[in-house]
Amino acid sequence: MSGGVLPGWDARPAALxxxxxxxxxxxxxxxxxxxxxxxxxLVWVGLIVLLPLAALAARPWQDGPAALLHALSDRRTLAAxxxxxxxxxxxxxxxxxxxLLLAWVLGRVRPPGWRLLDAMIDLPFALPTAVAGITLTTxxxxxxxxxxxxxxxxxxxxxxxxxxxxxxVFVGLxxxxxxxxxxxxxxxxxxxxxxxxxxxxxxxxxxxxLLPALWPALATGFGLAFARGVGEYGSVIFxxxxxxxxxxxxxxxxxxxxxxxxxxxxxxxxxxxxxxAALCLLLVSAARRRLPASLGLVR
Amino acid sequence: MSAASSxxxxxxxxxxxxxxxxxxxxxLLFLILPLLSLFHEALRQGVRAAAxxxxxxxALSAIRLSALVVAIVVPVNAACGLFAAYALTRFDFxxxxxxxxxxxxxxxxxxxxxxxxxxxxxxxxxxxxxxxxAHGVRITFALPGILLATLFVTFxxxxxxxxxxxxxxxxxxxxxxxxxxxxxxxxxxxxxxxxVGAAAVSGTLLCTARALGEFGAVSVVSGHIPGQTExxxxxxxxxxxxxxxxxxxxxxxxxxxxxxxxxxxxxxxxWQGQRRRRDDALV
Numbered sequence: 098m099s100g101g102v103l104p105g106w107d108a109r110p111a112a113l114x115x116x117x118x119x120x121x122x123x124x125x126x127x128x129x130x131x132x133x134x135x136x137x138x139l140v141w142v143g144l145i146v147l148l149p150l151a152a153l154a155a156r157p158w159q160d161g162p163a164a165l166l167h168a169l170s171d172r173r174t175l176a177a178x179x180x181x182x183x184x185x186x187x188x189x190x191x192x193x194x195x196x197l198l199l200a201w202v203l204g205r206v207r208p209p210g211w212r213l214l215d216a217m218i219d220l221p222f223a224l225p226t227a228v229a230g231i232t233l234t235t236x237x238x239x240x241x242x243x244x245x246x247x248x249x250x251x252x253x254x255x256x257x258x259x260x261x262x263x264x265x266v267f268v269g270l271x272x273x274x275x276x277x278x279x280x281x282x283x284x285x286x287x288x289x290x291x292x293x294x295x296x297x298x299x300x301x302x303x304x305x306x307l308l309p310a311l312w313p314a315l316a317t318g319f320g321l322a323f324a325r326g327v328g329e330y331g332s333v334i335f336x337x338x339x340x341x342x343x344x345x346x347x348x349x350x351x352x353x354x355x356x357x358x359x360x361x362x363x364x365x366x367x368x369x370x371x372x373x374a375a376l377c378l379l380l381v382s383a384a385r386r387r388l389p390a391s392l393g394l395v396r
Numbered sequence: 397m398s399a400a401s402s403x404x405x406x407x408x409x410x411x412x413x414x415x416x417x418x419x420x421x422x423x424l425l426f427l428i429l430p431l432l433s434l435f436h437e438a439l440r441q442g443v444r445a446a447a448x449x450x451x452x453x454x455a456l457s458a459i460r461l462s463a464l465v466v467a468i469v470v471p472v473n474a475a476c477g478l479f480a481a482y483a484l485t486r487f488d489f490x491x492x493x494x495x496x497x498x499x500x501x502x503x504x505x506x507x508x509x510x511x512x513x514x515x516x517x518x519x520x521x522x523x524x525x526x527x528x529x530a531h532g533v534r535i536t537f538a539l540p541g542i543l544l545a546t547l548f549v550t551f552x553x554x555x556x557x558x559x560x561x562x563x564x565x566x567x568x569x570x571x572x573x574x575x576x577x578x579x580x581x582x583x584x585x586x587x588x589x590x591x592v593g594a595a596a597v598s599g600t601l602l603c604t605a606r607a608l609g610e611f612g613a614v615s616v617v618s619g620h621i622p623g624q625t626e627x628x629x630x631x632x633x634x635x636x637x638x639x640x641x642x643x644x645x646x647x648x649x650x651x652x653x654x655x656x657x658x659x660x661x662x663x664x665x666x667w668q669g670q671r672r673r674r675d676d677a678l679v
């Protein structure tokens with residue numbers, strides 16, 4: 098990456114240093130517009146992201162740490178958080194496996210009709226979450242196209258945690274495919290050919306040559322799918338059943354606390370989710386930094 | 397692909413067939429059946445019944461509100477996103493990494509939290525809520541709240557798609573233009589923008605699709621007043637929960653078609669760009 102952050106610069110006093118040292122230091126001021134473009138960016142980010150997030154970070158402490166602890170140790174809150182993180186983890190693992198399968202078929206096998214399959218992968222990106230939610234619910238409900246045969250073998254999907262996983266796999270799948278596919282396509286064929294001519298069996302090539310090259314992409318896709326799954330709301334609440342302690346996800350609990358005018362409780366759960374999202378973002382960008390530069394991703 | 401690629405594992409042969417079958421199975425379960433089911437439910441009582449539900453006054457009001465939200469949010473975030481991408485790629489400054497994190501954060505935050513933050517700021521008990529209410533200004537449970545929530549969730553798209561294009565473009569042309577005496581706006585509009593135009597359009601389309609379909613964030617701040625503060629996704633929820641299945645799925649199908657066209661246009665744009673780059677490389 099050209100330029101970048103100054104070496105040895107510490108991320109912690111970020112907000113202060115942005116304000117204190119607004120003007121570019123290293124670039125000679127040849128390109129015009131440093132001050133106006135930076136100022137507008139800071140105002141925009143400050144008003145739309147920083148100010149609201151500051152309110153979220155501050156609100157849970159307003160009633161004292163005891164109230165925050167009480168709100169978070171509540172049985173219903175813990176169950177909701179466990180459900181959200183657990184189903185997101187399961188769904189992200191499934192997304193990674195299924196996404197690798199789809200990426201492999203699209204990148205390497207290329208069966209007839211692969212272009213159609215490739216175009217379809219983005220469907221969950223295009224489908225608004227509420228639409229996905231009611232559609233998946235109808236599909237997996239007891240009378241639905243998939244729910245009826247499943248019910249006959251004794252499996253209930255809609256209105257159970259399993260249904261939540263189905264919705265999360267649906268929304269997370271394209272993240273994995275879209276990250277893994279370009280990396281798989283750009284892997285030099287010589288790598289595998291060399292391994293094969295040296296006598297590696299296909300399984301050995303896959304395990305010892307392809308997997309090490311693919312893992313940053315797989316980790317990035319996993320992280321993106323997990324982050325999306327933890328916070329997902331629209332596609333989940335219709336299929337979840339929303340029974341407290343059983344199938345009530347954390348975002349829904351925030352909505353319920355707000356309806357009870359328990360702003361502190363809502364903000365406490367919100368803060369946990371914000372921290373989880375920030376952590377995910379950090380880990381994903383660490384994995385993304387190991388992706389090949391040719392993908393043109395922002396580092 | 398060259399003949400040598402046949403040594404690549406599992407590109408041919410019975411295992412390739414098994415993998416292909418499995419991939420189509422996954423696509424059937426998670427992509428094809430949901431799409432078919434959506435239109436099947438919408439058209440269950442015929443096209444005419446589906447169309448009739450779209451002429452309901454509350455549905456029309458929801459469509460109008462969604463259009464208004466897109467018309468306001470998308471230009472604001474497109475313009476600001478472009479300035480931000482310019483600032484982040486054309487200048488080195490301390491704090492750049494922190495700014496990048498802040499711009500990316502809305503992508504990984506739960507939409508419900510994206511709505512919650514505005515309630516904490518402008519709700520009845522919020523930081524500024526009581527003061528604004530004293531002056532008769534309503535933010536939550538009204539249009540401004542819906543706009544703010546949508547601004548928050550669609551915030552990163554333009555910056556995120558334009559930045560890689562700007563980095564690939566490099567700074568030479570801008571420097572040349574500046575030395576020849578061009579000012580900030582003429583550099584941005586006449587040198588930078590023409591080069592990254594496709595990326596900017598692509599990001600704007602993503603932003604539009606998300607603004608159209610946003611559910612969680614808007615649901616927290618809107619108050620769900622049918623005919624007043626319900627966008628299309630919220631009205632779909634109201635209809636669905638009221639067991640008006642055909643109406644809910646008709647509106648959902650309409651939203652899916654519009655959203656699909658927006659995302660599809662982006663795919664087409666990208667595909668053309670790739671083809672052009674390939675042609676350039678061949679020349």
